[in-house]
Amino acid sequence: MEEEGVGQILVAYLMQGAAYSCLLLLFDTGILMKIYYNLLLLQVRLDTKDDTKGEIGDDDVALERSRVLAMSPYQKRFGDVVILDHLTKVYAKFMKPSKAHLAVDRLTLGIPRGECFGLLGVNGAGKTTTFKMLTGLEMMTSGTAYLAGHDITNEIAQSHQHVGYSAQFDTLHDYLTCRETLWMYAYIRGITSEYIPDEVDRLLQTMLLEPFADKRAGTLSGGNKRKLSVAVAMIGEPLVTLLDEPTCGLDPVAQRQAWQVFSQFRESGRTIVLSSHSMDECEALCNRLVIMVGGRFQCIGSLQHLKSKFGKDYMLMIQMSRNETGEFEDSKLLQQFLKEHFPGCVLMSTQHGQLHYSVPETAVSWPTLFSALEEAKNDCANHMEDYSICQTTLEQIFIDFARDSSNRGSEP
Numbered sequence: 105m106e107e108e109g110v111g112q113i114l115v116a117y118l119m120q121g122a123a124y125s126c127l128l129l130l131f132d133t134g135i136l137m138k139i140y141y142n143l144l145l146l147q148v149r150l151d152t153k154d155d156t157k158g159e160i161g162d163d164d165v166a167l168e169r170s171r172v173l174a175m176s177p178y179q180k181r182f183g184d185v186v187i188l189d190h191l192t193k194v195y196a197k198f199m200k201p202s203k204a205h206l207a208v209d210r211l212t213l214g215i216p217r218g219e220c221f222g223l224l225g226v227n228g229a230g231k232t233t234t235f236k237m238l239t240g241l242e243m244m245t246s247g248t249a250y251l252a253g254h255d256i257t258n259e260i261a262q263s264h265q266h267v268g269y270s271a272q273f274d275t276l277h278d279y280l281t282c283r284e285t286l287w288m289y290a291y292i293r294g295i296t297s298e299y300i301p302d303e304v305d306r307l308l309q310t311m312l313l314e315p316f317a318d319k320r321a322g323t324l325s326g327g328n329k330r331k332l333s334v335a336v337a338m339i340g341e342p343l344v345t346l347l348d349e350p351t352c353g354l355d356p357v358a359q360r361q362a363w364q365v366f367s368q369f370r371e372s373g374r375t376i377v378l379s380s381h382s383m384d385e386c387e388a389l390c391n392r393l394v395i396m397v398g399g400r401f402q403c404i405g406s407l408q409h410l411k412s413k414f415g416k417d418y419m420l421m422i423q424m425s426r427n428e429t430g431e432f433e434d435s436k437l438l439q440q441f442l443k444e445h446f447p448g449c450v451l452m453s454t455q456h457g458q459l460h461y462s463v464p465e466t467a468v469s470w471p472t473l474f475s476a477l478e479e480a481k482n483d484c485a486n487h488m489e490d491y492s493i494c495q496t497t498l499e500q501i502f503i504d505f506a507r508d509s510s511n512r513g514s515e516p
């Protein structure tokens with residue numbers, strides 16, 4: 105410890121060693137990140153004056169949340185194959201917490217085996233961010249998720265063995281052909297060499313990619329790239345497949361083919377989580393779906409459940425007849441008739457002699473509606489050629505939620 109000695113240097117080294125080890129531990133265990141993220145979250149909640157304490161969405165969302173929260177560790181491992189537990193993401197620039205943006209807010213949900221689950225939401229609702237967190241491409245800010253029984257915060261590698269992912273934007277290797285791409289991912293997935301040719305041929309065939317099998321991915325059209333991405337996600341028939349807008353840009357034939365493949369996949373006990381802007385796709389494939397707005401689940405349930413719960417109106421389409429000169433007849437009398445018989449009905453649009461009405465469900469029952477419309481049709485003065493009535497469509501429910509959120513001024 106004297107001036108000429110090495111004692112002081114050794115002590116300094118020891119102290120440095122201890123200090124750096126502590127720092128390493130803090131980084132490796134993610135404690136520093138957790139502290140940083142919690143501060144970010146606090147800041148976001150203070151900024152948005154959020155006092156919901158996790159009670160977000162309608163009663164079905166709350167019911168689903170309580171179901172997941174009541175799950176035992178055993179159920180989390182061997183029950184539902186996808187479990188989101190208060191999954192949250194805040195995007196922020198480092199050291200700029202004031203610019204923090206809450207992209208996904210406390211999503212809580214369980215998806216059982218053999219279900220096709222749909223994420224519906226306006227642009228920027230947080231669907232892609234949710235997928236990215238599930239696949240480990242983005243770090244979660246708080247909460248966690250279980251995929252095939254593995255907690256993705258500390259068992260992400262194990263969860264990857266059971267998950268296929270087709271990203272929204274193609275992540276293909278431009279210089280590999282379709283066949284080579286599928287071969288490569290089949291190897292990565294751990295399929296034994298002797299089974300790979302059959303698996304690759306099967307995927308090329310089911311995704312209608314056979315004519316392009318030996319073309320480089322970089323030279324494919326947008327739709328074919330999408331098909332290849334979906335084929336990559338389905339290699340080895342993983343237990344869970346995450347599909348971010350899988351049929352975006354596909355022609356109608358390829359789209360129908362993809363739907364058929366997804367349906368067979370689901371029927372074989374696999375689970376699919378897909379995001380889509382196509383209501384038809386959700387109606388055709390999904391057992392259950394959620395509508396997401398501003399990073400939160402607003403409602404959840406089967407298609408029929410959502411229609412019965414949120415469908416406030418009947419959609420009435422009336423086709424006017426034409427006169428001798430080929431012009432559509434005047435609809436004034438008919439409009440008058442409808443106003444008298446269905447109080448509260450609203451004329452939404454008139455196009456090419458077609459009147460599109462919204463009739464409140466509370467105003468009339470189905471039988472009254474039909475008998476009044478038959479009466480109107482039989483009266484020649486109304487010039488009504490044909491009509492059709494249906495329940496509110498999923499699209500209308502979606503538009504109502506999106507409109508509500510923009511009226512409230514919430515994100516996006």
Ligand SMILES: Nc1ncnc2c1ncn2[C@@H]1O[C@H](COP(=O)(O)OP(=O)(O)OP(=O)(O)O)[C@@H](O)[C@H]1O
Pocket residue numbers: 195196205207225226227228229230231232233234272516
């Ligand atoms: N890397 C990022 N940095 C900062 N903000 C981001 C980042 N990625 C996404 N966001 C924001 O997070 C929100 C959710 O984005 P996300 O891409 O998850 O939406 P989405 O529902 O998938 O939209 P779309 O239907 O357009 O694909 C958006 O407001 C977006 O601007």
